[in-house]
Amino acid sequence: MATFLLEVGTEELPASFVSDALHQWQTRIPAELAEQALAPEAVRFYGTPRRLAVMLDALPLRQPDRQEEVKGPPAQAAFKDGQPTKAAEGFAKSRGVDVSALEVRDTDKGSFVFVNQDIPGRAATDILTELIPQWILGLEGKRFMRWGDGDLRFPRPIRWLVALMDNEVLPITLENGSLVCTSDRISQGHRVLHPKPVPLRRAQDYVEALRDAFVEIDPAARRLLIQHQVEEKAKTLGGVPMISADLLDEVTNLVEWPTAVVGKFDTEFLDLPPEVAIIEMESHQRYFPLKQKADGLALMPSFITISNGDPSKDAIIAEGNARVIRARLSDGKFFFDADRAQPLDAFVAKLETVTFEERLGSMAAKVKRIGTVADHLCDQLNLGAQPRQHIRRAAYLCKADLVTQMVGEFPELQGVMGQKYALHSSEPEAVATAIVEHYLPKGAQDSLPQTLAGQVVGIADRLDTLVGIFSTGQLPTGSSDPFALRRAANAVLNIIWAAGLPLNLAKLLDTVVQDFAQDPTLAINAPEALRTQLHDFFLQRVQTLLQDEQGIDYDLVNAVLSDRALSDPLDVKDRALFLQAMRRSGRMNKVYETVNRATRLAAQGTLDTAVLDPEGVIAEAKLEAKAEHAFLAALKTLVPETKAAQASHDYDKLVAGLEQVAPVVSGFFDGPDSVLVMADEPAVRQNRLNLLGLLRNHALVLGDFGAIVKG
Secondary structure, three states, X not given: OEEEEEEEEEOOOOHHHHHHHXXXXXXXXXXXXXXXXXXXXXXXXXXXXXXXXXXXXXXXXEOOOEEEEEEEEEHHHHEEOOEEOHHHHHHHHHHOOOHHHOEXXXXXXXXXXXXXXXXXXXXXXXXXXXXXXXXXXXXXXXXXXXXXXXXXXXXXXXXXXXXXXXXXXXXXXXXXXXXXXXXXXXXXXXXXXXXXXXXXXXXXXXXXXXXXXXXXXXXXXXXXXXXXXXXHHHHHHOOEEOOOHHHHHHHHOOOOOOEEEEEEOOHHHHHOOHHHHHHHHHXXXXXXXXXXXXXXXXXXXXXXXXXXXXXXXXXXXXXHHHHHHHHHHHHHHHHHHHHOOOOHXXXXXXXXXXXXXXXXXXXXXXXXXXXXXXXXXXXXXXXXXXXXXXXXXXXXXXXXXXXXXXXHHOHHHOOHHHHHHHHHOOOOHHHXXXXXXXXXXXXXXXXXXXXXXXXXXXXXXXXXXXHHHHHOOOOOEOOEOOOOHHHXXXXXXXXXXXXXXXXXXXXXXXXXXXXXXXXXXXXXXXXXXXXXXXXXXXXXXXXXXXXXHOOOOHHHHHHHOXXXXXXXXXXXXXXXXXXXXXXXXXXXXXXXXXXXXXHHXXXXXXXXXXXXXXXXXXXXXXXXXXXXHHHXXXXXXXXXXXXXXXXXXXXXXXXXXXXXXXXXXXXXXXXXXXXXXXXXXXXXXXXXXXXXXXXXHHHHOOOOHHHOOOO
């Protein structure tokens, strides 16, 4: 066993590539070593802006010997009259054995020549010499570059290689035209704090030797160190640090020896919306902002940055950072003041200059359509005059901030600045809040809009996008979804579910499609096909959300997926959750067998699935057995329970009714007075199939039991 170290030294790598490269190695290297029967006891991955490294602990020195059985040509071709042919001789030569070592064996496909070979294991050093260049040059990423006069591509020039098997250098060479990089035992320390080579006596010395040279090679340790330093500095200032996980990850891969440095900016910039200063500090400067309190957004005129330089120069570094942020915040203040010189609604006309999508017109046209869809939503929700007024105004203003100077500079602030400018323009608070909320949720873990106006405008915006982009034929395919249509549909459903909005989504989609079809500027063809595509797409989203986010079993989701899923999205979720609870409590077992059996047999009949009342579909004169009369009586008792469940979406009474019917149906099938459903007389057979069809229909109010898997 040995310890092996590979280090690839480079110029400063992009922060994103460091983490991506290590992730690729974590997937590839252990798998390839296992394929070569060289699995180490542990594999450790390290990375900084100037290096990528992997250390293999307790690596076998060589592969184990193995025996290999190799199949050759058919026996008929290998031997003629008992003598080997050229085919046999060629096969033996290719395997490095004498012809006498060949054996003839029978297989399912006839007789073939075989040879058993003892394959000695290869040395780990030989295998690593072959694999390592592939590990390095096989990394994938964006914006690879060439340097020197060669064709070798990497995100930054490769400057050195370390390859040590314990204390021995493993010879690895990377050729890049006239430039040749050959492995040795010399690493490099911190560019500023230890600008000297770091000779490594053994691979095992790597981590400590680099720490002595002011390089914390372990990204996880570096991340914890940065977080601790930021928190400690904030504590001394009496503030609360805003530590974004994404920013922390990025900063971790920007430094080798982190030092937290406190910087300050002028208090006049605290008059800016805190979101502006936060975006400036986090996204543009990689600073950690400081809040006055944990439960607010009020900022302190200070920030913390992570330096990769000389700690003795912290004051100079802080002053330089302060100059930069002062200039950035000055720009922000200028944009903020200039935008507020006119009311928010003055920007709406400028949306004519912004293209939403080439075939769907400008952003101004989209805003007009959003207002129309919002009106449809208001109609379905039967809203009064006041909420309608707020929703219409919010729909009109929801995209106005896109043409402000602030959002032009910081697109991340769309909606946020719209809210600020709306309040400054004396718009109602409900309107201002809806402007920022209509963008929510922005991602899978984001919060949802909390106000009715925000919910309605958010749904209207997304439905316009979905219908519009679908109408242009740009549907999501596989992992490609450039317009984030899946996320938009998910948001529509999650907003409806979370807010409890009693919407008929199917009707709403049909209405919006009709609006598009009647708009001569859009030239929508085949509206029926478009409608079908959208319905199918939303049904897929319902299925995915119920399974992946709600954790409902796939067969129970299938049981509730039907046209009703879109005509009443609230109900489909309630029914799926109810079925899941039935399964977990064991209540499903009380009705499953009889209802499922009835469902399968009822498929041979012709009864419409909407029929619940036996009146007019059961000919009592044709009932021959007591079990049939009992079945009919039970169904009559079940009718009011089912209709009440339909009206209230309270399915407990329906299931209680099915539980009472179940033993009656069991007697109909298997009791002492059981009947043959598929009787010879057509009228009797139809009567019995209708009884089963009625039971199926009552169960269908909850779900399709034929789709549910037993157990």
